[in-house]
Amino acid sequence: MSSAPSSTDLYDAPAAAGPVDLVVSLPGSKSLTNRALLLASIAEGPSVVRRALRSRDTTLMAAALTSLGAHVDTSSEDWRVTPAPFAADAAVDCGLAGTVMRFVPPVAALSSGAVAFDGDAHMRNRPVGEVLTALRGLGVTIEDDGRGALPFTVRGSGSVRGGLVTLDASSSSQFISALLLAGARYEQGVDVRHVGKPVPSLPHIEMTVQVLRMHGVEVDTDGANRWAVAPGPVAAVDHVIEPDLSNAAPFLALAAVTGGRVVVRDWPAETTQAGDVLRDLLTQMGCQVSFVDVADAPTGRGLEVVGPSVLAGVDVDLHDVGELTPAVAALAALAQGPSHLRGVEHIRFHETDRLAALATELRGLGAAVTEHRDGLSFTPAPLSGGVFRTYADHRMAHAAVIAGAAVPGVRVEDVATTSKTFPDFAGFWSGLLARPTGSSSEG
Template sequence: MAVTTHSQSRTEPWIAPLARGPLHGDVSLPGSKSLTNRELVLAALADGPSTIRLPLHSRDSALMVEALRQLGVGIDEVAPAPGATPNPYGPDLRITPAPMHGDVRVDCGLAGTVMRFLPPLAALAVGPVTIDGDPYARKRPMHAVIQALVDLGVDVTDDGGGAMPFSFTGTGSVRGGSLSIDASASSQFVSGLLLSAPRFDEGLHLTHVGERLPSMPHIEMTVAALRARGVRVDEPAVGEWVVHPGPIAARDVTIEPDLSNAAPFAVAALVAGGTVRIRTWPTATTQVGADLERLLPLWGATVTRDGDDLVFDGGVGVRGGASLPGLELDLSRGGELAPALVALAALADGPSEITGIGHLRGHETDRLAALASDVNRSGGAVHELDDGLRIDPAALHGGDWAAYDDHRMATAGAVVGLVVDGGDSAADAPFGQFDESGVRVRPH
């Protein structure tokens, strides 16, 4: 199967490998995107320099770094401290706060954390700021951010559609106070406001008024990061937060591995069979990827801790003849795990319903429509629900898998490709090695 990535630099499909035997994987993950971009914002607003160790180096984090630099924040690459673990993915970062200025145009790319976290921070700068991103980013939900800025006294100019691009002129301060928003489309609306709230004149008393609030662990992550820097955050009720005005402490912080990005590797053990070891899995975390330790045993995986690592054992796997059950899952806590788990459910012998993920329609792409389209193009039977997907058993075949410029869609295609043979792979491939699969991952 070929996965098409739809990137500016890659137009040819990537041929997903076919597993010819069980895996024996050992994976060291890069840093958490969610934690990296939260800590970058807090460090930019802190009362002194901070060092972020083992940060993620990716397009999303690079866009955040560039946006902060445009606003006047000093960000330098530094060598690891003596005796510290070096980051194989890139240097540590030293962030030095400075008075922020406007006259900038922020490029958010497709990064939800940039487009939702930067505007409240940039409103504290002095001067005009424009927020924009990739063409598809202009379709992503932004009304709650724009309306929140207006309600906080920021003069925002947009086309009336509640989306990018939009502009405002910062005055160096934001009033703050009481604010109600509907964050049903993304928990990032809440996190973006909470992160900058200590620097608002009156802090922030934020209340969510929508019917649902997805991805609560991400908000818990934000609150924990604020409290770790000495900010007082009260939670008087579910969906209500009070951030008191005051300084944000400078702090050196080490970023945890990105546990959500462990999903395709851990799922691969159930598909191809064998074991996958994820290095330095934290014993306590606010990351939703930690739910993999609970979810994958529902499909038959054995999960054990070995020192600092977590080991996922898939037994013989689908490739070895294992039968995966159909499941009913509510992923409202962590919808980012859905693409890998939908790929797994598409290989199960019973029907599955994965719900609590309606908000994924507003992610890097409409992930519900994209998953249904990709699996069905491969011979599957996926139906969209109001709040999720129903996946019925079907015999999958090789073909094109569109990635839509979305890494989670690409890795979902790679998972399916482990056991979907296009019929042209060598029959005598060595056991335990990979051959060309029938899955071709294409950009779009």
């Protein structure tokens, strides 16, 4: 792990003075925004992505698609996308966005130019080789000097044969989504078969399938570990982006750790977002969770979480919702009973090795945590303040501020990494905890 940061890098996570009582609106879903943008860029005509999330990951996606030849107007809250033939050479900056690194190459293969991909230094350690190997199997020329990682170049010929491809997506469901999203534009479509350990984060594949079907794309999901997209047009469809439910985790956690109340406006009644599982997880930890009427919300409803007097531990398999692990780990470290989080070995390959990072940083605050190959175990222990490093990982910052809401003196390294999916998260978070109870806030 890296050395301790200098004091100028640190954010003083505010501790709650007592039970909170808040109503919040959150920015849109990164996962939905980037899927909608990508499909809009290969659709039959112009479309609009309404209430798009404006964050580092989504602006990188917009820039990537623009570099390929589409026109993405991000000047207003609603982003307008006009597709155009992909013909010129281009360079794509992936930053720390897995969706850009994995989703854009199968689309770039439709270009008649050479498209070079690179990103932040850490992205060169994140797996993408299965996608590149799959594309080669479909007839696409990839230049990566055998690394199976950034940097690499996709040399398109203007079309992709498509067809059957077999891969191991046990380290990321994005490998499958990447091929499905572009598959309708391939001559034979694409028939993706997974072999290996169970695919993690299945709700994200369900999200991809749902969005494809909204665009009129035929998707066959019959059979285990198989997803097939038929060749055909991608209809132009306007999207209204849901709030990012995974980003809701630290806000709902405020209710859990303070014994207070938090309402998130416009929580969807039905969704494919992994963050919806928070409703069940928080219930298991002793919270009261319910949908309530919210007069000033566009949908007229929201999700209310009321925290317990004693936060219970939890024993859960988070395999399908691994992105929630950092927030749940912070709650487990604060719970009054033991917890075991399992099924998430794959999050060792996210923005950082999240299991090792969580064990290290929570232990530094006093947590009694044991790291396992695929998870973490906690026994109750008093926490105290200290420096919490984030390793350029926005979800680590979420864990840090959750702990800091309950424990004075937590100082967070590089809290600005949250801009990946939530611009000015720190300012918003500090503002919430500085407000009187019963107030509302917009994200």
